[in-house]
Amino acid sequence: MKSMRHRVPSPHLLASALALALAAPTVLAQNAASQATDLKAVVVTASPLKGSAESVATPVEVLYGDELDRNKAATLGDTVAKLPGVQTTYFGTGVGRPIIRGQEGPRVQVLSGGLGSMDASTVSADHAVSIEPFLADQIEVLKGPATLLFGSGAIGGAVNVVDGRLPDQLPDTPLSGRAEVSGNSVNNERTGMFRLDGVNGNWVLHVDGMIRNTDDYDIPGYAIVEHDDHDEEEEDHEEEEQVKGKLPNSSIRTRAGAIGATWLGEAGYFGIAASTYRNNYGIPGGAHEHAEDDHDHDDDDGDEAHEEEGDVRIDLVQNRIDMKAGIYEPLSFLQSINLRAAHNDYEHVELEGGTPSTRFTNKGYEARLEAVQKEWNGWRGAFGVQLGSTDFGAVGEEAFVPSTTTDTLGVFVLQEKDFGALKLELGGRYDRVELDPADRGSRDFSASNLSAAAIWRISDGFDLRFGVDRSERAPTNEELFAGGVHVATQSIEIGDQDLSTEKGLRGEIGLHWHTDRVDMKFAVYQTNFDDFIYLADTGVAEEGFPVRLWTQADATFRGAEAEARIALADSSAGAWDLRVFGDYVRAELDGSGTRQVAFEVPHGDHTHAYQVDLAQGGYLPRIAPSRFGADLNWSLGGWRASLGAVRYNKQDDVADNEEPSPGYTLVDAHLAYRWDRPASSWEVFLDGRNLTDKEARPHTSLLRDYAPLPGRGVGFGIRAYF
Template identity: 70%
Template sequence: MQQTPTLSLRPLAVALSLALLPVAAQAQKAHELDAVTVTASPLGGDAESQATPVEVLHGQDLNRVKTGTLGETVSKLPGVQTTNFGPGVGRPIIRGQEGPRVQVLSGGITALDASTVSADHAVSIEPFLADQIEVLKGPSTLLFGSGAIGGAVNVVDGRIARTLPQEPLSGRAEVRGNTVNDERTGMFRLDGVNGNWVIHLDGLVRNTDDFDIPGYAIAPEGHAHEEEGHEEHEGEEHAEQTGPRGRLNNSAIKTRAGAVGATWLGETAYFGLATSTYRSNYGIPDGAHVHAEGHDHGHEEEGHDHEEEHEHGEESVRVDLVQNRVDLKAGVYEPVSFLKSINLRGAYTDYEHVELEGGQVGTRFNNEGFEARLEAVQQELAGWNGAFGLQVGSSDFAAVGEEAFVPSTSTDSAGLFVVQRRDFGPVSLELGGRHEQVRLKPDARAKKTFDATSLSAAAVWKLSPAFDLRLGLDSAERAPTNEELFAAGAHVATRSIEIGDAGLETEKSRSAEIGLHAHTERTEFKLALYETRFKDFIYLADTGVSEDELPVRLWNQQDATFRGVEAEAKLHLVESASAGDWDLRVFGDYVRAKLDGSGTRTVDFEVPHGDHSHAYSTQIAQSGNLPRIAPLRVGADVSWTFGGLNASVGAVRYDKQDDVALNEAPSDGYTLVDAHLAYRWDVSGGAWELFLDGNNLTDQEARPHTSLLRDYAPLPGRAVAFGIRAYF
């Protein structure tokens, strides 16, 4: 029987959060925040009005943090970090959950790429072309399906207009460079108005070379080979490092993106259509890509040095990604007396991802599909405002090549959802539910059908004009993915052989969250404590078996619990016409994820090997920490605004992570120091802005615990980005 969620959190993280409360309580008057509409919700409203936790990046805040990957762009929000598979790949991690549990959306519709299939697959969305980015924390399955059981990230790009621009022609442009990788990036956006029509055009070109790193690419041998019981602490003498020094080989990137869109906005209806392309050619850092004897080329031998490997013919691996997409949005206002509007969103995507070894095609991944959502927003009924709708989707995934470890699979899904909101005096209550069915039809295997039902209740209680308490309860379900069900072979990205389990059941979660928000004249404060208990959590379990020198891992199910805390405070220190405005931001987050079982269980499995297979029987642990969970993190920055000048300096401390899974090595802590400077001046019909951004200014070696490549690819060293923006 499912236990009622309880919160049990690390004292240091709790102390960080509670220490900020007295600061928030010092001021008495409420402060009204700038409202930014959350487009992902059919009920509208800004982030603060949402009962479920939402963060929105836009304007100068987005300009300061945007990078070439979506994960890194949102990674400094409390509770949000990023995966890392070299500079070309970064997918968001929300409260310790990632991959198929975090939905990535473009304009409210799934990205429809292959980024959840493998850690080396990039998200096919360009952050530099975004108007705003919305991060929905906690289960977002009500609106977006079972793939959002851990949260969702929605990128709003404006390619289909929501409103008529005030000027006949408006837009922005930017050119930038970066010292760490000789980056050359240029982007532009244009929006033209002709009557009720809005025409949109955007484009981006990015070229970078291999990026600089503080020391050696490959970590000491003790880190690179994860062994049970191995411990290494910050400050201890490391073994000799190997690989290239000062530069991460094969980390260069070439990206091209662009779109054209047209929207008609009438008094009673609207219609918009946009077509876009995203193309990226990025490298997998040398030493990170392996081959398994008997599965492919058989280049890797025990004790073989990575640098020597490349000297003797091992080819660098690059990924050539192309996605073409068509988006549609349409709606009718007040079609009948009891509805405010009916809205349709849809997208068709043709995605291809080719792995190139020495310029030759190794493995090809394709994903062609569509998704559509029809939403009806109701008129107020007995005090309730709400929306209901239908979402359908279909995709055909194919993997062809010697390293295709997942079979070609067709996936169809259909879901019905409803969300309702009502105010009861100082309490705003939001309820919702969704039921969906997912069907997977793999080649040469029996099809699988899953039903998933999700329910949600959230409330905001206005304790005073300045303070509100937030409560949330969620019950969510997720259908297994084709990788978890049908994987059978060497997965080079995880440096292992993965074996799926066609008998996996629907994953279920129960979540509880309590939060406190304060908005005063001097302080903005947020605190959240949460717990999610999973029944039949799907994870990749180590078997202790190796074949062709690669560890064999099985997709397995076991109950698990995620507990965490996150806090953020923004203090308005000084507001002066002569000295400018000074603000201090402090934040921190912590999450712990563990399996809830005990002991071990016996499993029998087979590993494909050419035209036959090898049978094994082994014990799998049913308890312990889950792998690659982000460590405790605290950060602070001071910002200054004076006229057209804007400057900030800050640091983020990532603690060492020693709460590790079986056969997972601990990781050292590190501190990243950043600074930003910009000057903006108005001109007739627009504005110009010069900017200078410094990252990792102390040139520290940083190997994120969340990265599969932490032993082969540290983060970039000292980087100084510079450029100019134009607004018109």
């Protein structure tokens, strides 16, 4: 019988995350006008039906415009981390992958223009996403399963970056673009970017580029947390080695750019773009460096080895070609047929003291063909096929996953109909996934996905939203075939070749409320997983590393999130508005007691066999803590400013052998002035982050004991739009 522990979220914890977001609009609603305002239509390009963000029944957030400019960061995860229900992993300033409602890695698909990034970021926590947020036009975050659109890798959601390299329509002017030069005091950042779009008849020519250099970033205090179980000699040794106020080996060097050409005609369109992304970033001490100290060797040899290896850096290069084409009204019942394809060549080399140690590659393609039907009896829809193949390679000292070829094939259908007060969205998808490793037999998986969502418009400004999804995810190569030391997680990871597909059943209820003064969104959700795949701590240690086993068990994710934007005043003194938000998620295994598991650990040219008891219940590791925040915004003429804070509560709902994390509050401020010229606009800005210089260690980070977030920093720069 499954354990009933913690089946309902703790009321006081849920209240602390959501009270601020719910209380303010409730008070103001008594005096707010009942007439709903028209929200700006922001088109969600990830869907072939391309509805506005507000008209889509499935939960989605879109970052664009001034809000995107304020939140752009060096990583995609940091850029979207202030959206409700979204946080980020953290492995130094070079690595941050989005976490959506507590789910990350292979459950959250990261896309560029609707196709996968095809990098190696899901393989290890220290691998960066190969997409540059500074070059984005808008970023779309799809919460909950996006498996209908993107396959089993999106069972937890998807983040789609729209960069405009292959535009959908002709720009309004013959030549347009933007440029930015900026810096930051916390890491001596120097960043510059530009973008140009030119029109010649039906052709749109595009070019963009970006360069970023940073030094090691400032931190409050020391990087490494001192634990009570260290003896005095170890503490003295660590204190001597640490540098106060600076995180060593946290610098970044990034280069990115693209060229593209698109022809947009009355009967169809065609476009092709070539892009490159190059990122050299340091891995802060604590993963590679501290793990090395755990090996058995005498002191002299250890000192010599450490001196020879030096700092660990990752040198990443991705070259990519994107293509899209389409035909309008090819048949009497079709509105269009659209093709999107990409070919990718990814490589990153882990350098120890400047010497190559491990090389990861991922080469392949992805293509998506979709047909959008004309409206029939009120139904709008699309259907299509998606296929891809990637050849992942890993060679070197830390190649704990074998080289693997992965082939995918999926077919899908989406349908929607507006009945007036009720809008209904339905969909289904079937995927076939084959993984063929170089050193053992292949595995095949089938994944079926069904979804239903609805909007019930109770009034012009108030609607309820419902969603039910049944989704499946095929295991990844690291979950199936891992077998060795994974230095980034400071452990030995052992895969399970007999894993089955992971199945999730999600239910969600939400509401949207819009008046002249208040825009509010609220949602509660629960996902029940059968055969949830997770990394379990076995309690066994080999060569100083804990052994962790990829295994399966039933699990439940449940949570809530809310956001409200409130117009406080609009007078000669300026326009004032308040944004408040909060989110909460709890994730735990459903079972109780223990179960016996047998496994083998590679050891040189032989293996060590173990049999252990794994806990059937308990919390899952590194789940994002609850939080709430507020931003007060002001604008007058060309001026705009904001002051905000986010409170991250302590996380003590932790897994076995996982330490709880203390809470912290981050305070930010922004100031900008924009002035218009006849053919251009200019903006100067100041961005202050972590203004109280708070020591913050995210619970979601594997490096939280070794690498805190950056301390107080002031960003500054100038933007031009023309």
